[in-house]
Amino acid sequence: MATIKDIAQLAKVSQGTVSNVLNGKGIVSSAKIKMVEDAAAQLGYTINERAKILRKGKSKLFAVILPNLRLRKYIDFYISFTRFLENHGYSVMLFISDNNPETEQSILPKIKSAMAAGVVTFSCLPSNSTVYEDYGFAFHEVLYVERNISANGNYIGFEYGLCADAIANRILNEKYSSVILITDDPSFSNEQEFINSFMQTISSGTHECTVIHLHSDFHRIQKTAFQALSRTVPDVICFSTYGYAKAFREILDNFYQGLSTEIFTVSPLFTMPESRFEKYELNYGRLGHMAARIMRDQEKSSLKKTTELRLENTGFRNWVPSRSRCVCSNEGKRLHVLTLDSPAAKAMKSLSRLYSSATGVDVSISVFSYEEIHEVLTSMDSSSMYDIIRLDVTWLSWFAEKLLLPLEEIDRHAGNVCSRYVKELGTRYSHVNGKLYGLPISPSTQLLFYRKDLFESTGLKRLYQESYKSVLRPPRDFSEYNQIARFFTKTLNPHSPVEYGSSATLGSTGVAATEFLTRYFALTDHLFDSESNVLLTSIEAQRALKHLVDIKVASPEQPFTWWTNAAEGFAQGNVAMSILYSNFASELVNKDSKVVNKIGYAVVPGANPIIGGGSLGISRYSKNPQLAYDYINWLCNEPLSSAMTFLGSVPACAASYENYEIINSYPWLELAKQSFGLSHFQRTPAIQPSRFDERRFLSILGMAVKHAYNSVMSCEDALKQAQAQYEANAAEITSLY
Numbered sequence: 065m066a067t068i069k070d071i072a073q074l075a076k077v078s079q080g081t082v083s084n085v086l087n088g089k090g091i092v093s094s095a096k097i098k099m100v101e102d103a104a105a106q107l108g109y110t111i112n113e114r115a116k117i118l119r120k121g122k123s124k125l126f127a128v129i130l131p132n133l134r135l136r137k138y139i140d141f142y143i144s145f146t147r148f149l150e151n152h153g154y155s156v157m158l159f160i161s162d163n164n165p166e167t168e169q170s171i172l173p174k175i176k177s178a179m180a181a182g183v184v185t186f187s188c189l190p191s192n193s194t195v196y197e198d199y200g201f202a203f204h205e206v207l208y209v210e211r212n213i214s215a216n217g218n219y220i221g222f223e224y225g226l227c228a229d230a231i232a233n234r235i236l237n238e239k240y241s242s243v244i245l246i247t248d249d250p251s252f253s254n255e256q257e258f259i260n261s262f263m264q265t266i267s268s269g270t271h272e273c274t275v276i277h278l279h280s281d282f283h284r285i286q287k288t289a290f291q292a293l294s295r296t297v298p299d300v301i302c303f304s305t306y307g308y309a310k311a312f313r314e315i316l317d318n319f320y321q322g323l324s325t326e327i328f329t330v331s332p333l334f335t336m337p338e339s340r341f342e343k344y345e346l347n348y349g350r351l352g353h354m355a356a357r358i359m360r361d362q363e364k365s366s367l368k369k370t371t372e373l374r375l376e377n378t379g380f381r382n383w384v385p386s387r388s389r390c391v392c393s394n395e396g397k398r399l400h401v402l403t404l405d406s407p408a409a410k411a412m413k414s415l416s417r418l419y420s421s422a423t424g425v426d427v428s429i430s431v432f433s434y435e436e437i438h439e440v441l442t443s444m445d446s447s448s449m450y451d452i453i454r455l456d457v458t459w460l461s462w463f464a465e466k467l468l469l470p471l472e473e474i475d476r477h478a479g480n481v482c483s484r485y486v487k488e489l490g491t492r493y494s495h496v497n498g499k500l501y502g503l504p505i506s507p508s509t510q511l512l513f514y515r516k517d518l519f520e521s522t523g524l525k526r527l528y529q530e531s532y533k534s535v536l537r538p539p540r541d542f543s544e545y546n547q548i549a550r551f552f553t554k555t556l557n558p559h560s561p562v563e564y565g566s567s568a569t570l571g572s573t574g575v576a577a578t579e580f581l582t583r584y585f586a587l588t589d590h591l592f593d594s595e596s597n598v599l600l601t602s603i604e605a606q607r608a609l610k611h612l613v614d615i616k617v618a619s620p621e622q623p624f625t626w627w628t629n630a631a632e633g634f635a636q637g638n639v640a641m642s643i644l645y646s647n648f649a650s651e652l653v654n655k656d657s658k659v660v661n662k663i664g665y666a667v668v669p670g671a672n673p674i675i676g677g678g679s680l681g682i683s684r685y686s687k688n689p690q691l692a693y694d695y696i697n698w699l700c701n702e703p704l705s706s707a708m709t710f711l712g713s714v715p716a717c718a719a720s721y722e723n724y725e726i727i728n729s730y731p732w733l734e735l736a737k738q739s740f741g742l743s744h745f746q747r748t749p750a751i752q753p754s755r756f757d758e759r760r761f762l763s764i765l766g767m768a769v770k771h772a773y774n775s776v777m778s779c780e781d782a783l784k785q786a787q788a789q790y791e792a793n794a795a796e797i798t799s800l801y
Contacts, residue, residue, distance in 0.1 A: 066107035075103035085522060094527035094559075101523055126359055127157045127175040129168060129185040134282060135307040137332040137348040138186070141209070144352030144724040145184065147731070152360055154181075163188045163249070163281060172199040181363045182206065184355050187213050191253065204368035207358055209351070211252045218362075218371045220355050222346050224254045225261035227377055231302055231328050231344050232265035234380075236273065240299035240326070244292045245277045246285075246312070247304040255279075258304050258330075280308060289315040298325060306331040309341055335703075335710045335725045337383040337418060345378040349724025384422035385698040394424035399688065399695055401429045403454035404437050404678065406628075407650055407712030408506035412699065415707055419695060427695065434626070435572060438759055441467065444685070451686040452696060455502060456678045457493055458758045461748065464496040465755070468681035471500045474693045484701060486718045488740035493679045493716070502679030503700040504716035506708070508647035509739040510582060510673035511732055514538055515640050516664030518552065518561065527559060538666035542583050542611040545641070545669045549618035552640035556617065560640075565618040567633055567642045570773060571625030573766025574759065578674060580769045582643060583608035585745040586670020596749035596798070600765070600787040601780075609779040613772050623773075635659055643668055645676045646736040650712035653729070665732040673739045677714065709733070749798050757797045764789045 068086070072079045077096055084092050085100040092100075126149060130138045146156045157178060161168040165188050172195065175183050182205040189195055191213050196206050207218045235243060245262060248255050259277065266273050276295065280288035289312045292301070303309040309329035316323055331343035333350075358371055403409045409431045416427040430450075432440060441453070441463055455463055471478035479500055482491075493504035518524055519536055528536035528551055539545040549565030550556045570576040584591070587604040599605060620639075624630040627644055631651035634642040637658035644652075653660050667673065680696040682689050698704065705717035709726050714736060720726060721737055748756040768786035771777040777785070790797070 066109040071103045075099040097523035125155045125180045127180045127183040129159045131163045140332050140348040141352035144349040145356045148353050148356035165189050182359050189213050204362045210254045220373045223377050224257040228258040228262035229265045232262050236269040242298040243275045244298045244301045247279050285311045300326040303329040335706050347378050350722050381703045398426040399451045400449050401452040402450045405431050411708045411711035411713050446685050448685045450683050451692040454678050462755050462757050464501040468501045474689050485716045502681035505680045506647050506677040506713045507716050508645040508677035508714050509675050510668045512666045512668050513642050514664045517662040539669045541669045546614050553618040562640050563638045565640045566615050567639050568619045568623040569630045570623040574762040576769040577762040577766035583611045585672045589745045591747045592749045596751050598790050600783045647677050647714040675743050755799050760797050
């Protein structure tokens, strides 16, 4: 195996230089960094990660002890736990106890020798065990998860009694008379809490219900299944662990086909629907996230204190419409939906099958391009067949009163649903002049995406420092953005590992205008003055357009036409930075992506991102407004919001941002949520109440942008022309209600 000495000899530098390069320390020239990196690659040298962890010291390492990695709940916990800590500069060591107390005890010396700052454990030790204290762990260094073995220790879990009570009440409501309850080891505190509550609730019911309780483990669940079914065929079987229910279902499918026994189970959170079980869900991804936060905070705080936290149960999640009517009464009914081509449209098509299955209502979704859908909306009248319209957020003020029904005229309680959405959205996706016209379906905001591996490269950071006398980091303004883009463009810097530093998206005039406004609102908040005069000839407007034109030399010769194309282009790995809308960013991790695990993300330069996406409203010409409202109320709520996001959209519901299957798949969503609140610009005239034809305005502005970008006109002349065109048509573009 190659050593640092071998690398030093091949690179013809000192061992100290090699050590500094490999550990990202010291001031080493970019030329020497490249020599060391090339030598290390040639010799096949890899850094000893364990030694690196030990050098970091006790404060940068945590250990986690799981019973196994075969059950989904432990995987969910571990992924979120590890993701949070690694994002905050810590490392995580994983140990498996297999629910064996001797194995768990044998793990503790290994954790101690690794100088871990703390340990998080699903402990299988007896209640009131002092083993952790005996091995020298202080109380603040141990966090017990689910199974609380110490009266004075730190603990995190769920409300297991409420969980059992909810399942038992469902059984009583269905008037089942015989139940088999299968749990894990009753000595575990969470299992005992579940069993006690379940039995108490069943016994307090108004009709007799017999319960047979069995306990099992992962190795014996098949045997337990045969044992249970050999006694009797119960009305319902309940499980405290989803993995056991899944194994039991396989036994039923293979050996007891046709047996109609209902299965209820406690389950980790699922983002997509599943019909094989009645699932009472607990968010183990959030449990892992919160456990990591507790350990991070304990390690950083000088004041150590005992923590006990019980997270709110998610519970039963309904995938079918809550107001679904009799299927036979809806036979032959159809809802027509008009929507924009986007990942959300594809998700809507897939998930609407659930609605149709539950209600008998066929949902026909018509998908149009950005240009096409505007033409359809402009010509829409009473002959229109559409019941539901997806409006872009920038078109809402122009079309709402003309085309949409106020939702509170359909359902007087419609305003209450707004509480489900993240507060950062405000009313921009739902209200016009104080009236509720739409529910947000795919809100989005701009984010800066960049190649994290390039920005963290020791050699490239040093070369950038040498070239510009500044630190290579995500740009805070567009002057920095353009400078970094030039640095990562191979024609301008032969040392760049990628061809282009940036990308430009300039397909339609509306899209081109957005590229300009992104830079304009990085400089100022207002596009119109207090008298509603447009400010296209201002110094800020000229600077913004010049910033855009200057990026041309650092971008692909052919600009992208739409943000889907821009995301696909970035995913090919040949662009260092790209500004994308969050509802198109799922393309970055598609199966053909070359940048998976290399994606960095930050607030856009100027920290004043433009919002996008849209809302669903009910057409004034709909023949079935109540049915249409039922549909959008169902689709724009949990758990559909999470499922839509998993399929490539962006959630509006606050609860979706606590679904860590989504957050771990698309980690930039948390920043997107914050970015909604950063948008503080005024892009329409201040005169109220009025309608503003933003589509027409953007067409004028976008043409000026294209003229300047393609060197047809200077930036100054292009903006003067756009100013004059707007002023000539202002009366038509802005009209009073």
